[in-house]
Amino acid sequence: NAGVTQTPKFRVLKTGQSMTLLxxxxxxxxxxxxxxxxPxxxxxLIHYSVGEGTTAKGEVPDGYNVSRLKKQNFLLGLESAAPSQTSVYFCxxxxxxxxxxxxxxxxxRLTVL
Amino acid sequence: DQQVKQNSPSLSVQEGRISILNCDYTNSMFDYFLWYKKYPAEGPTFLISISSIKDKNEDGRFTVFLNKSAKHLSLHIVPSQPGDSAVYFCALYTFGNEKLTFGTGTRLTIIP
Incomplete structure (x- = not known):
């Protein structure tokens, strides 16, 4: 069992770019x-899901979107990245x-320049 | 509204001595209290938990104490070992809430 995996491990974006974390x-x-x-x-908590096809907002949801089309996958999207979104993201x-x-x-580990 | 606080951002302890990590909370509705351990460049891993109906739970070198009247949770590690150097998070859970509320973390450094 691989457990929980995340892709990618590192990413650098420019302000305004978009990306999806898997x-x-x-x-x-x-x-x-x-x-x-x-620090x-x-x-x-950004967003969470209680089952396939469901999503809900967490404590800090602004600037992020999520989707849970399959039970085993949960995607986190940044539509227009900002420097304030520089952080380490955990699933x-x-x-x-x-x-x-x-x-x-x-x-x-995401860095937004 | 910070419901869970770990007031010591860092702690250094000599190897072999006792490490005590603390966690304070404001909401008395929590049902379970957990501790997670995190090494650099890794995700947090579950360490130990305690139910709100107990005041102590022990697992090897790790003991968690719960003082509900003081809304205070502590983790004791004895004896401390170099491999215990990590960031420790407390996390609180309410039945039916589907979420954990995490503290801000304490970085523990064990000095050989």
């Missing part, structure tokens, strides 16, 4: 999440359970 999980999990990690801010998934233990991918 998250894939092979654990048949219903729930998937996108977080960003910034001193911890992990902040996570869980099958739920007693305490919602989430399994994380290795992260994508």
């Amino acid at each position: 998250c894939a999980q092979d654990m048949n999990h219903e729930y998937m999440y996108w977080y960003r990690q910034d 001193g801010m911890g992990l902040r 996570a998934s869980t099958g739920g359970g007693s305490y919602n233990e989430q399994f994380f991918g290795p992260g994508t």
Whole structure:
């Protein structure tokens, strides 16, 4: 089992460019999440999905869109990148359970110039 | 509205001694409390959890304490080892909420 994988691992964008981050999980999990990690801010939830075809806003959704067309994939899109979106992005998934233990991918480091 | 705070951004501890990481929260409706560990260039990994109906949970060198009246959570690592050097996040969960609320993290450095 690969667990949770993220593509790409690194990316540099210019302001205004667009890109899509791909998250894939092979654990048949219903729930998937996108977080960003910034120094001193911890992990902040961007968007999440409770099942195929569903999405919901998290704590910091502005400037991002998501899609969950297949149960195993969760895409995060930036339509017009801004320097404030420079961050490390983590995807996570869980099958739920007693305490919602989430399994994380290795992260994508994005720099917007 | 910062519901979960880890007031120490960093902590240095001598190898073999006890490491104590703290987490404070404001909302008393949380049902489970988790700790995650993160190494550089990797995603966070689950470490240990505790239910709101307990005040202590132990797993090897790791013990989590919950003081509900003080809305305070702590993780004790004893004895500390160099491999424990990482960033630690507390995360809180409410039944039916489908989300975890993460703290800001504490960077633990174990000094050999």
